[in-house]
Amino acid sequence: MRDPRYDILFEPVKIGPVTARNRFYQVPHCNGGGYRDPSAAAEMRRIKSEGGWGVIFTEQVEIHHTSEITPFIELRIWDEDDMPGLAKMADAIHSNGALAGIELAYSGANGPNLYTREVPLAPSHTPILTFTSDPVQARAMDKEDIRNLRHWHKLAYRRAKRAGYDILCLYGAHGFGVIQHFLSPRTNQRTDEYGGSLENRSRLLKELISDARDEVGDTCAIAVRLSLDELAGEQGFSNAQLRDMVAMHAELPDLWDFAHGTWEACSGTSRFKPEGAQEDLIRGLKQLTPRPVVGVGRFTSADMMVRQVRQGLMDFIGAARPSIADPFLPKKIDEGRIEDIRECIGCNICVTGDMTMSLSRCTQNSSFMEEWRKGWHPETIRPKQSDAKVLVVGAGPAGLSAAHKVGLRGYEVALAEATAELGGRVTRESRLPGLSAWARVRDYRHGQIAKMTNVNVYRDSALTADDVLGFGFENIAIATGARWRRDGIARYNLLPIPLAGSMPVFTPDDLMAGSLPTGHVVVYDDDHYYMGSVLAELLVQKGCKVTFVTPATKVAEWSFNTLEQGTIQARLLETGVDVRVTRGLSSVEADGVTVACTYTGRTERIGCDAVVMVTARLPEDGLFLALKAREAEWADNGIASVKLIGDANAPAAIAWATYAGHRYAEELEAPPIGDALPFRREVARLKD
Numbered sequence: 001m002r003d004p005r006y007d008i009l010f011e012p013v014k015i016g017p018v019t020a021r022n023r024f025y026q027v028p029h030c031n032g033g034g035y036r037d038p039s040a041a042a043e044m045r046r047i048k049s050e051g052g053w054g055v056i057f058t059e060q061v062e063i064h065h066t067s068e069i070t071p072f073i074e075l076r077i078w079d080e081d082d083m084p085g086l087a088k089m090a091d092a093i094h095s096n097g098a099l100a101g102i103e104l105a106y107s108g109a110n111g112p113n114l115y116t117r118e119v120p121l122a123p124s125h126t127p128i129l130t131f132t133s134d135p136v137q138a139r140a141m142d143k144e145d146i147r148n149l150r151h152w153h154k155l156a157y158r159r160a161k162r163a164g165y166d167i168l169c170l171y172g173a174h175g176f177g178v179i180q181h182f183l184s185p186r187t188n189q190r191t192d193e194y195g196g197s198l199e200n201r202s203r204l205l206k207e208l209i210s211d212a213r214d215e216v217g218d219t220c221a222i223a224v225r226l227s228l229d230e231l232a233g234e235q236g237f238s239n240a241q242l243r244d245m246v247a248m249h250a251e252l253p254d255l256w257d258f259a260h261g262t263w264e265a266c267s268g269t270s271r272f273k274p275e276g277a278q279e280d281l282i283r284g285l286k287q288l289t290p291r292p293v294v295g296v297g298r299f300t301s302a303d304m305m306v307r308q309v310r311q312g313l314m315d316f317i318g319a320a321r322p323s324i325a326d327p328f329l330p331k332k333i334d335e336g337r338i339e340d341i342r343e344c345i346g347c348n349i350c351v352t353g354d355m356t357m358s359l360s361r362c363t364q365n366s367s368f369m370e371e372w373r374k375g376w377h378p379e380t381i382r383p384k385q386s387d388a389k390v391l392v393v394g395a396g397p398a399g400l401s402a403a404h405k406v407g408l409r410g411y412e413v414a415l416a417e418a419t420a421e422l423g424g425r426v427t428r429e430s431r432l433p434g435l436s437a438w439a440r441v442r443d444y445r446h447g448q449i450a451k452m453t454n455v456n457v458y459r460d461s462a463l464t465a466d467d468v469l470g471f472g473f474e475n476i477a478i479a480t481g482a483r484w485r486r487d488g489i490a491r492y493n494l495l496p497i498p499l500a501g502s503m504p505v506f507t508p509d510d511l512m513a514g515s516l517p518t519g520h521v522v523v524y525d526d527d528h529y530y531m532g533s534v535l536a537e538l539l540v541q542k543g544c545k546v547t548f549v550t551p552a553t554k555v556a557e558w559s560f561n562t563l564e565q566g567t568i569q570a571r572l573l574e575t576g577v578d579v580r581v582t583r584g585l586s587s588v589e590a591d592g593v594t595v596a597c598t599y600t601g602r603t604e605r606i607g608c609d610a611v612v613m614v615t616a617r618l619p620e621d622g623l624f625l626a627l628k629a630r631e632a633e634w635a636d637n638g639i640a641s642v643k644l645i646g647d648a649n650a651p652a653a654i655a656w657a658t659y660a661g662h663r664y665a666e667e668l669e670a671p672p673i674g675d676a677l678p679f680r681r682e683v684a685r686l687k688d
């Protein structure tokens with residue numbers, strides 16, 4: 001039962017004409033599916049309704065075709081064709097008693113209109129300010145444009161109400177919405193009554209909200225989402241200006257939702273930002289308005305949530321990532337099951353789904369965006385098919401996930417791990433600078449397994465093919481992981497390069513095992529995600545002089561997708577790492593390395609004492625191959641299936657491994673599907 005300490009989180013809170021059942025507020029978040037995968041996005045929200053959230057929002061919904069953010073895939077409310085998908089999502093959100101919120105976005109200077117080819121509109125003449133520096137400018141709106149903009153909003157309000165939404169939120173945060181472009185002196189250089197003073201810059205917001213009240217305010221709450229600070233100093237819409245604005249318009253919306261700065265600043269990873277990082281920026285805002293306030297901060301700790309409410313920082317606990325990692329977070333707190341919470345690790349793999357326009361995935365919650373496609377659920381799974389027993393070899397993220405979910409199905413499971421520690425790469429990597437929260441991948445699964453009487457864990461158990469054949473388990477999952485290569489092979493070098501034997505060459509595995517280079521170290525990163533930069537940080541901490549060499553144009557280039565790239569590069573530059581981009585490794589000599597410019601091929605020498613190769617990995621698939629070679633003996637030994645999963649199958653990020661473990665459990669003893677697709681999808685109907 002619920003700990004009375006947390007009762008305050010379950011108080012109903014009024015938002016204008018509607019009332020939320022509790023203080024858990026899933027703020028809008030993208031999912032990489034949007035209008036392309038409407039049923040997948042709707043079912044994902046339905047699961048959150050089941051999980052007890054009081055308010056559940058859509059992702060950003062583009063209100064009019066004159067402002068869209070192609071290539072990114074969100075939702076649209078352009079005409080009647082969009083209504084069935086939006087209504088389906090509202091119904092899904094309502095299914096278990098949550099209020100449905102819709103985030104209405106007019107992107108202004110943030111929308112290049114690559115799809116609709118309309119000329120973008122903004123407060124002032126401005127280049128399109130998005131991730132991709134498109135060669136497009138927005139035209140400054142004249143009065144007629146502003147009248148049109150108000151009209152387009154009215155159409156969206158009426159449609160949103162008709163689709164069943166309870167809360168209409170105007171998006172003006174993260175630099176993504178026209179409201180912020182009007183509020184900020186940087187993007188609003190108008191000289192009419194919409195520019196200049198704060199009162200003038202907030203005029204559009206005032207008009208849009210009063211229009212919303214006239215249209216739908218009797219039944220729908222009207223909210224606004226703003227950044228706590230644009231992070232552009234006094235030139236931008238600063239925290240001080242926000243405070244003045246909230247004081248000036250204290251009763252304007254039914255609810256204030258405060259996000260932060262840019263999206264990068266708002267959704268910082270755990271490597272750079274702790275839980276509740278925006279506390280100083282939000283403190284005092286609630287006292288300026290009688291309306292309820294929402295704040296975010298990657299909240300996963302119920303005690304932290306209670307403190308935020310008790311100290312008057314916010315009325316609603318806003319959450320995107322914590323609701324993705326655990327859609328049942330409110331329910332678990334309500335039922336006194338704190339230890340069952342699957343805490344977000346703050347890795348931003350979910351964000352990469354939006355940034356790559358694919359479907360989002362989550363490291364912790366493998367069912368995220370598979371709820372409709374595959375029928376996966378974050379908490380339940382169909383019962384076992386038979387009394388067959390399952391052996392899982394390797395207790396990294398793949399093996400732990402497989403053992404947990406197979407155990408949940410009710411099978412007898414043995415999880416054998418070669419070392420004394422569980423967690424595999426997650427345990428090793430969580431000891432690196434900034435990555436401690438990643439251990440939650442292990443801790444959640446180990447915690448769940450520890451409660452299951454049908455799952456037994458065997459440590460210090462390095463298994464051979466003979467062991468596996470002799471044990472008598474019917475189904476075997478091999479999750480034996482991967483190791484980093486030492487030979488320089490990755491993307492730039494697909495074939496081996498000359499390596500002088502006298503130069504010490506380390507891999508990330510060596511460093512994680514405590515074997516460290518000294519002196520001047522070249523970290524060669526042809527992996528392009530976090531590992532190279534994390535190891536560079538580690539080596540600086542250990543007193544090494546570090547030269548970071550990469551064939552990419554930026555440090556940790558792929559981490560653009562996790563919104564970390566800029567912060568990582570700044571961190572390396574600030575800690576004194578010598579950064580050499582667009583340089584591929586040609587050879588390693590006794591006293592240094594030769595690198596080549598990736599554009600011109602011109603070579604240069606960098607003298608060093610050691611090299612750390614952050615390149616590709618090789619699967620540890622020896623056990624699987626040995627078993628495969630003895631397939632003829634399987635039947636006699638009672639073996640029905642042997643499957644290779646996770647990094648041992650093909651190395652990737654941790655989220656791929658947890659997914660592989662979950663998938664193994666879902667598909668164990670499932671009927672064959674032949675040539676059918678292993679997921680559902682929605683294909684657009686052709687118009688006549």
Ligand code: ADP
Binds near residue numbers: 399418423461463646
């Ligand atoms: P993944 O990301 O796929 O889960 P990891 O490398 O994190 O892979 O984990 C693999 C785990 O498997 C490691 O903890 C490793 O010690 C263990 N392992 C490797 N080979 C064996 C084996 N033959 N028997 C038991 N455990 C093994």
Ligand code: SF4
Binds near residue numbers: 325343344350361
């Ligand atoms: Fe949290 Fe990572 Fe899951 Fe995103 S992908 S919700 S950051 S655990």
